[in-house]
Amino acid sequence: MTARIYKPARTAMQSGEARTKDWVLEFEYTTPRRADPLMGWTSARETQPQVRLEFDTKEEAIAYATREGIAFTLTEPKPRKPIRKSYADNFRYGRTTNWTH
Numbered sequence: 001m002t003a004r005i006y007k008p009a010r011t012a013m014q015s016g017e018a019r020t021k022d023w024v025l026e027f028e029y030t031t032p033r034r035a036d037p038l039m040g041w042t043s044a045r046e047t048q049p050q051v052r053l054e055f056d057t058k059e060e061a062i063a064y065a066t067r068e069g070i071a072f073t074l075t076e077p078k079p080r081k082p083i084r085k086s087y088a089d090n091f092r093y094g095r096t097t098n099w100t101h
Contacts, residue, residue, distance in 0.1 A: 001027055001028070001030060001048055001070065001071070002027070002028050002030075002070075002071045002072065002073065003025050003026060003027050003028065003065055003070050003071070003072040003073075004025070004026050004027075004028055004072065004073050004075065005023060005024070005025050005058070005061045005062065005065065005072050005073070005074045005075070006023070006024055006026075006074075006075040006077070007020065007022075007023050007024070007058075007075075007076075007077040008020055008022075008024055009077070022054040022055060022056060023054070023055045023056070023057065023058050023060070023061045024052060024053070024054055024055075024061075025052075025053040025054075025055065025061050025064065025065065025070075025072070026049070026051070026052050026053075027048045027049045027051055028049060029044055029046065029049050030046065031044060031045060031046060032044075058074075062074070
């Protein structure tokens with residue numbers, strides 16, 4: 001089984017950075033998932049990918065994976081580039097377009 005270690009990105013519904021501080025170790029599926037013929041839900045026979053472990057640091061996640069003999073892939077997070085905007089720029093003199101809602 002291979003695992004994936006990554007730092008989750010914030011969802012589109014978040015404006016803050018909640019639940020994005022921890023590193024996550026998730027197992028990947030080794031067999032393809034299939035659709036259930038009765039209900040149409042996707043299912044798999046393996047339960048390992050349902051496990052999601054959270055760690056405070058990247059080093060803790062890597063140490064756990066190496067200690068347990070789990071092959072893993074590490075995905076580094078991309079740095080966030082905050083866009084600095086001022087509310088007063090909406091009303092400044094010399095705007096090219098009118099400010100409307």
